[in-house]
Amino acid sequence: MTLDLLKLRYFAKIAELGSFTRASNELGVAQPALSSHMRALEEKLDVQLLKRMPRGVVATEAGQTLLSHAQAILRALEQAEAATKERAEYPTGDVSLGILSSICPTLSIPVIEECSQRFPKIRLTISEGDSQTLRAAVDTRVHDLAVTLDSVAKQTSLPLFEETLYIVGPSGQFTPDAEVTVEHALGLPLILPTRRHGIRILLERQALMSGRELNIVREIEGVASTKAAIRAGLGLTILGRGAVHPEQENGTLSAIALTRPGLTRRLVLDMPADHPPTRAVIEVQKILLAVVIKLGADGHWSCLSPTLSASQ
Incomplete structure (x- = not known):
């Protein structure tokens, strides 16, 4: 196998932070060791992944390509670990929810509050974006769930409102x-x-x-x-x-x-296909549907079937 997970994890952290020093501090790995891993990775792939700048490093075009895949791979591994460890009564793990920018302020706060109160061990991240960005994030499994327009979502998406x-x-x-x-x-x-x-x-x-x-x-x-x-x-x-x-x-x-x-x-709930959700993702989805129904009752929008019951 050309890539190993350790080098992939180190590379992703360096590229995300734009600094060997900051990555070294966060990972708890000596900077010379990180540099050695990156040289070995670039030699394996026969391509430059990071370009040194006066203040830090930036990913090259090839590095950006690898980074997008690395993030998806590492996230999938984190979810697999969380799915293995989670308990039925106390779901844990990371959940990434993308919401269309125009409705994110309205929808995100009640979802965050409800999730924090009911499932404090779930680490919920909410990102806003346009419909095309959200679709791409779902396709690459960066987002576990996304509230987006039906015109760009998969046919298997769940109608919301x-x-x-x-x-x-x-x-x-x-x-x-x-x-x-x-x-x-x-x-x-x-x-x-x-x-x-x-x-x-x-x-x-x-x-x-x-x-x-x-x-x-x-x-x-x-x-x-x-x-x-x-x-x-x-x-x-x-x-x-x-x-x-x-x-x-x-x-x-x-x-x-x-x-x-x-x-x-029409807005829908989109999610990755052929990727079973963790218990944490399922609970966040239930909370999201309940919030959508409540806001619909307050007149923000007209709810659509099958979100008439938050238990689905």
């Missing part, structure tokens, strides 16, 4: 009784993410169907930055209700649901 889309503007832009149709919204000065994002794809599809062009005045990646641009008067945007509800409640932004027809997007 339908989220109504809102036109969002600065405070006072829309009165409670105002009405903005989807067709009218397409012509408003919009701040939207790039074409890799689900809402942008959905809106471009709507524009094509209605024979209109999207009036995109600015492209901004990131919900927080988009909201800041709206407050600065740079344009409007279209977001799901969950992403804008807090600002709508405190009056820092105004938003109304799009009408004629109402516009929604």
Whole structure:
């Protein structure tokens, strides 16, 4: 076998930290020994993996390729160990949950709180990202679970909810009784993410169907930055209700649901295929479904079957 796990683990830590010194301290391995392992690994693969810089090291292109595989392999080993050791009453281990950026602030906190209270030995990590990034992370098993759009998820994904889309503007832009149709919204000065994002794809599809062009005045990646641009008067945007509800409640932004027809997007729970989940992953999934149902009852979205029971 060309690669051994020890060298792979050492390489991943050095590449992640960007420093032999920091990796040495964290691993408890002398720096000369780490350097020797890396030289041996590069000789085995006949390729340079790390490039020394004035302040630390960076992975080469080949090193980045190996790092992505190494992270998935090491994570799979950690999960295998956790699955072997865990007890039915007290599940332990690492669980990585990815959530679409626009709903992560709404969904993540109650999931974290519930998990911490019920299963303190589960180490839950939550990451936010766009739908394409989440899909890639599920495919490479970086994430055990991901709340993402159905348009990019696997067919085996679990339906979660339908989220109504809102036109969002600065405070006072829309009165409670105002009405903005989807067709009218397409012509408003919009701040939207790039074409890799689900809402942008959905809106471009709507524009094509209605024979209109999207009036995109600015492209901004990131919900927080988009909201800041709206407050600065740079344009409007279209977001799901969950992403804008807090600002709508405190009056820092105004938003109304799009009408004629109402516009929604479907979110699902995606997970790696052909990879049995650990007990810790199963418990986090149950918590997530329960939180989704509760937020649905609060009006954030319309829950979909089969998440009518959190026991599934």
